[in-house]
Amino acid sequence: MYTLYFMPGACSLAVQVVLRELKQKFTLINKLHTENFTAINPLGNVPALVTQDKVLTEGAAIMLHLIQSHPSSFWSSDPKEQQQTIEDLMLANATMHPAYGRLFFATHNIESVSEREHFLKKAAEQISLVWQSVGMRLESRAHLGPFLGGQQPSVADIFLTVYASWGAHFFVDIQIPDNVQQMLDRVRERDSFKAAVSAEQSN
Numbered sequence: 596m597y598t599l600y601f602m603p604g605a606c607s608l609a610v611q612v613v614l615r616e617l618k619q620k621f622t623l624i625n626k627l628h629t630e631n632f633t634a635i636n637p638l639g640n641v642p643a644l645v646t647q648d649k650v651l652t653e654g655a656a657i658m659l660h661l662i663q664s665h666p667s668s669f670w671s672s673d674p675k676e677q678q679q680t681i682e683d684l685m686l687a688n689a690t691m692h693p694a695y696g697r698l699f700f701a702t703h704n705i706e707s708v709s710e711r712e713h714f715l716k717k718a719a720e721q722i723s724l725v726w727q728s729v730g731m732r733l734e735s736r737a738h739l740g741p742f743l744g745g746q747q748p749s750v751a752d753i754f755l756t757v758y759a760s761w762g763a764h765f766f767v768d769i770q771i772p773d774n775v776q777q778m779l780d781r782v783r784e785r786d787s788f789k790a791a792v793s794a795e796q797s798n
């Protein structure tokens with residue numbers, strides 16, 4: 596049994612989707628309704644996952660903990676495939692997530708409209724470049740299936756689907772290749788994803 600601290604639409608949504616895919620029981624707690632959340636995570640960030648004996652933070656570490664603890668297609672026994680899973684996960688969490696993070700940061704911290712617009716445009720170009728790289732990875736593995744994970748989504752596919760929705764908050768031009776768009780749509784169509792979105796709305 597887990598407890599997942601989340602914020603609606605944040606990267607914690609991907610962790611909830613994976614908990615559902617792994618058929619794990621969990622309680623959801625909205626960070627925004629939690630007094631003194633910094634006692635849980637001093638940085639104030641979600642996701643934070645409470646396990647039987649500790650609090651885990653950092654999305655990538657939480658994902659690795661979950662997929663290594665509960666056998667499924669997310670984590671192969673083949674070391675080469677494990678390496679690929681980790682690399683894809685880091686592309687999502689350590690490269691794409693901060694790329695989108697710049698949009699939020701600039702919107703809240705750059706006062707001059709012209710400077711902000713310039714920064715946002717450059718940040719969007721960078722994000723499009725990362726999507727291009729995701730598209731190339733998908734293309735090189737198209738014979739294996741529609742996801743980075745092959746026939747089944749990987750944790751990276753799920754993280755990327757959550758990040759992709761953040762672009763709608765900004766007036767920027769983010770280019771997402773068609774094969775990536777198809778992968779994102781497939782993840783969004785999964786019962787786990789739909790149930791996770793709806794659970795956030797009722798919490």
Ligand SMILES: N[C@@H](CCC(=O)N[C@@H](CS)C(=O)NCC(=O)O)C(=O)O
Nearest residue numbers: 605606639640641642652653654655
């Ligand atoms: N490196 C952290 C970053 C987590 C992060 O930035 N979370 C955002 C939501 S996606 C957050 O909680 N921001 C604090 C806030 O908006 O109050 C991770 O990957 O878990």
